[in-house]
Amino acid sequence: MALIVQKYGGTSVASVERIKHVAERVAKFKMLGHQVVVVLSAMSGETNRLIALAKEVQSEPDPRELDALISTGEQVTVALMAMALKDLGLKARSYTGAQVRILTDNAHTKARIVSIEEQNMRQDLESGRVVVVAGFQGVDEQGNITTLGRGGSDTTGVALAAALNADECQIYTDVDGVYTTDPRIVPNARRLDTITFEEMLEMASLGSKVLQIRAVEFAGKYKVKLRVLSSFQDEGEGTLITFEEEPNTMEQAIISGIAFNRDEAKITILGVPDTPGVAYQILGPVAEANIDVDMIIQNTGADNTTDFTFTVNRNEYPRTMQLLTSLQAKLGAKEIKGDKHIAKLSIVGVGMRSHVGIASTMFKTLAQENINIQMISTSEIKISVVIDEKYLELAVRILHDVFELEKPR
Numbered sequence: 329m330a331l332i333v334q335k336y337g338g339t340s341v342a343s344v345e346r347i348k349h350v351a352e353r354v355a356k357f358k359m360l361g362h363q364v365v366v367v368l369s370a371m372s373g374e375t376n377r378l379i380a381l382a383k384e385v386q387s388e389p390d391p392r393e394l395d396a397l398i399s400t401g402e403q404v405t406v407a408l409m410a411m412a413l414k415d416l417g418l419k420a421r422s423y424t425g426a427q428v429r430i431l432t433d434n435a436h437t438k439a440r441i442v443s444i445e446e447q448n449m450r451q452d453l454e455s456g457r458v459v460v461v462a463g464f465q466g467v468d469e470q471g472n473i474t475t476l477g478r479g480g481s482d483t484t485g486v487a488l489a490a491a492l493n494a495d496e497c498q499i500y501t502d503v504d505g506v507y508t509t510d511p512r513i514v515p516n517a518r519r520l521d522t523i524t525f526e527e528m529l530e531m532a533s534l535g536s537k538v539l540q541i542r543a544v545e546f547a548g549k550y551k552v553k554l555r556v557l558s559s560f561q562d563e564g565e566g567t568l569i570t571f572e573e574e575p576n577t578m579e580q581a582i583i584s585g586i587a588f589n590r591d592e593a594k595i596t597i598l599g600v601p602d603t604p605g606v607a608y609q610i611l612g613p614v615a616e617a618n619i620d621v622d623m624i625i626q627n628t629g630a631d632n633t634t635d636f637t638f639t640v641n642r643n644e645y646p647r648t649m650q651l652l653t654s655l656q657a658k659l660g661a662k663e664i665k666g667d668k669h670i671a672k673l674s675i676v677g678v679g680m681r682s683h684v685g686i687a688s689t690m691f692k693t694l695a696q697e698n699i700n701i702q703m704i705s706t707s708e709i710k711i712s713v714v715i716d717e718k719y720l721e722l723a724v725r726i727l728h729d730v731f732e733l734e735k736p737r
C-alpha cells in the first residue's frame with residue numbers, strides 16, 4: 329500500500345465527463361489498496377475567465393478580492409470530484425486550501441506556502457476516504473484567501489506530497505510527460521523517460537509550463553518522487569524527475585530540452601551617463617516598485633554614456649515604462665525604448681558542462697536563418713537568447729533539429 333498524491337490539471341477536469349473519467353482512474357488506485365490524495369485545478373479556461381471578469385469591473389483588480397474570486401474555480405472541481413467518487417461507491421471529502429489550512433504568506437496572487445496542517449487529511453486517509461484538495465490556493469495568518477501564481481496547483485500537489493511524506497506525486501496533464509520541447513510547437517519532440525531535477529528546474533523557470541517552477545523547487549527541497557503523466561492515456565510511465573545524474577546517459581545528452589517564454593518585454597535606456605551606480609539608479613526604483621527583472625545587459629560605454637537593457641514580465645511592461653519615463657530627466661538618459669514583441673528561447677542540458685561549442689552552434693544556426701539575437705545570458709547548464717517573437721517557433725524547430733533532440737539518447 330502506498331500513499332499517492334495525484335494532481336489533475338485544467339484539461340483533465342474540463343467537463344463533467346472528464347471529472348467522471350478521473351474519478352474512475354482514482355477508483356482504480358483505491359482498489360489496489362493505495363491511499364489517494366487528489367489535487368485539482370479549475371476547469372480549463374476558468375481561471376482566465378474569472379481574471380477577465382475582474383478586469384471588466386476594475387482595470388487593476390484589488391489583489392485580495394482577485395484571489396477571493398479566482399480561487400473559486402478550484403472549489404467547483406473538488407466538490408464535483410468528491411460527488412463523482414461517492415457516486416462510484418468510494419468515500420471522499422473535498423477541501424479548499426483554507427479548510428486544509430494550507431497556510432501561506434500574504435503576497436496575494438503569488439503567495440508562498442508556509443505550512444500545511446495534515447491531521448485531518450491523515451484521519452480521512454486512514455478511514456479509507458479519498459481526500460480531494462483544491463489546488464492553487466491557501467490562506468494567510470489573517471484568514472485571507474491567497475493564490476499561488478498561475479499553474480500553482482502543481483505546487484499544491486507537490487507540497488501536500490511533501491507534508492504527507494507520500495510515496496509519489498503524480499502530475500496528470502494533457503501530454504504524457506516532459507518532452508524535449510513543447511510538443512505543440514515541435515510535433516516530433518520526444519518524451520523523456522527521466523529528466524534531472526536541475527534540468528527540470530531550468531526548463532520550468534525558462535518557460536516550460538508543464539510544471540510550475542515552485543513545484544519543482546519543493547520536490548527538490550523535500551526529495552518528493554515526482555512524475556508527469558497523461559490523464560488521457562491509461563498506459564505509460566510518463567517522465568520521472570530524478571535527483572541524480574546518470575553518468576552514461578550524460579555522455580550523449582548534451583542538450584535535454586528547449587524552453588521558451590513569450591511573457592517578457594524589453595526596455596532599453598539609451599545614453600545614460602557611464603558613472604558608478606548607474607545600474608542601481610535604474611534598477612533600484614524598479615525593485616522598489618516590486619517589479620521583477622530577468623535579463624540585464626549594460627553596453628560598454630562610449631563618450632561617457634552607456635546603454636542599459638533589461639527584461640520584465642509583459643504584464644509589468646506598462647508600469648515599468650511609466651516609471652522609467654518619469655525618471656528619465658533624473659537619470660540624464662537620452663531616450664527610453666521598449667519592445668513587447670520579444671521572446672526568450674533557452675537550450676538546457678547538464679551535458680553542457682562537459683562540452684564546448686554548444687553556444688557557437690546555437691548562434692550559427694540562428695544566424696543562418698537570419699534571426700537576430702538581441703540579448704544573451706548563460707549559466708553552466710543553459711543558454712538563453714532574446715529574439716523577435718515572430719521568429720520564435722522557427723527558431724525552436726531548427727534548434728531542435730540541429731541538436732537532434734528527436735533522436736533517443
Ligand code: ADP
Nearest residue numbers: 337338339501502506507509510512536537538
Ligand atoms: P495543466 O492544465 O494540466 O496543468 P498545462 O497547460 O499547465 O497543463 O501544462 C501542460 C502543457 O505544457 C502541455 O500541453 C504543453 O503544451 C506544455 N509544455 C510546454 N513545454 C513542455 C515540455 N517540455 N514538455 C511537455 N509539455 C510542455
Ligand code: ASP
Nearest residue numbers: 369375464478479480481
Ligand atoms: N487554475 C490555476 C491556473 O489556471 C492553477 C492551475 O491550473 O494550476 O493558473
Ligand code: MG
Nearest residue numbers: 337479537538
Ligand atoms: Mg499547469
